[in-house]
Amino acid sequence: MYSEKVMDHFSNPRNVGEIENASGVGTVGNAKCGDIMRMYLDIDDSGVIKDCKFKTFGCGAAVATSSMATELVMGKTVEEALKITNKAVMEALDGLPPAKIHCSLLAEEAIHSALWDYAEKN
Amino acid sequence: MYSEKVMDHFSNPRNVGEIENASGVGTVGNAKCGDIMRMYLDIDDSGVIKDCKFKTFGCGAAVATSSMATELVMGKTVEEALKITNKAVMEALDGLPPAKIHCSLLAEEAIHSALWDYAEKN
Numbered sequence: 001m002y003s004e005k006v007m008d009h010f011s012n013p014r015n016v017g018e019i020e021n022a023s024g025v026g027t028v029g030n031a032k033c034g035d036i037m038r039m040y041l042d043i044d045d046s047g048v049i050k051d052c053k054f055k056t057f058g059c060g061a062a063v064a065t066s067s068m069a070t071e072l073v074m075g076k077t078v079e080e081a082l083k084i085t086n087k088a089v090m091e092a093l094d095g096l097p098p099a100k101i102h103c104s105l106l107a108e109e110a111i112h113s114a115l116w117d118y119a120e121k122n
Numbered sequence: 123m124y125s126e127k128v129m130d131h132f133s134n135p136r137n138v139g140e141i142e143n144a145s146g147v148g149t150v151g152n153a154k155c156g157d158i159m160r161m162y163l164d165i166d167d168s169g170v171i172k173d174c175k176f177k178t179f180g181c182g183a184a185v186a187t188s189s190m191a192t193e194l195v196m197g198k199t200v201e202e203a204l205k206i207t208n209k210a211v212m213e214a215l216d217g218l219p220p221a222k223i224h225c226s227l228l229a230e231e232a233i234h235s236a237l238w239d240y241a242e243k244n
């Protein structure tokens with residue numbers, strides 16, 4: 001049912017945690033299942049994402065997509081990170097079952113929300 | 123949003139894993155969110171549950187209720203375990219938000235399914 005990459009990122013999620021004094025923080029909720037996700041970004045003066053961490057109460061699919069998403073945004077510029085879609089994250093994970101696609105949206109929305117928070121502060 | 127007990131069982135879930143040659147195994151799916159849960163029971167000759175382990179791809183609420191449910195069934199007889207409802211598990215956790223009640227059903231259904239599997243084999 002789940003790809004090896006999904007199981008890997010679910011069992012060993014990357015970049016779980018918080019960043020103190022983060023450049024941007026985004027918290028989003030999933031209307032469909034009631035879950036929440038928080039994403040922290042640390043962005044340097046040249047607009048490059050130096051660190052990214054997340055916390056979620058969401059399911060395994062939400063954990064796996066967020067973990068992969070943090071790896072994809074790391075080292076990217078704000079402009080590049082804005083272009084990362086949940087489709088790209090799912091492809092990097094070799095797909096997700098249709099019933100779990102809404103879970104993958106949490107990661108995309110949380111990153112956008114954190115980037116928005118950063119933009120408002122700068 | 124979540125009680126201290128829910129956060130405790132979510133962060134440090136009890137009895138996660140598998141039991142080889144379990145007396146009963148139950149796998150159930152959640153129609154609402156597409157998540158799955160598997161429960162393993164080890165039951166001795168007198169019908170007492172000696173061990174109980176679970177695995178899930180479900181959200182934090184599913185993890186917390188399953189963790190609490192495994193603690194509640196441990197040491198109980200099959201008859202007693204059949205009477206444990208998701209309501210009892212939620213009460214033991216000091217409640218869950220309404221949007222997450224469907225998640226708590228996974229644990230109850232998985233235990234019932236594992237007990238049913240045991241009954242069929244014996």
Ligand code: FES
Binds near residue numbers: 152155157181
């Ligand atoms: S949202 Fe699927 S088990 Fe909670």
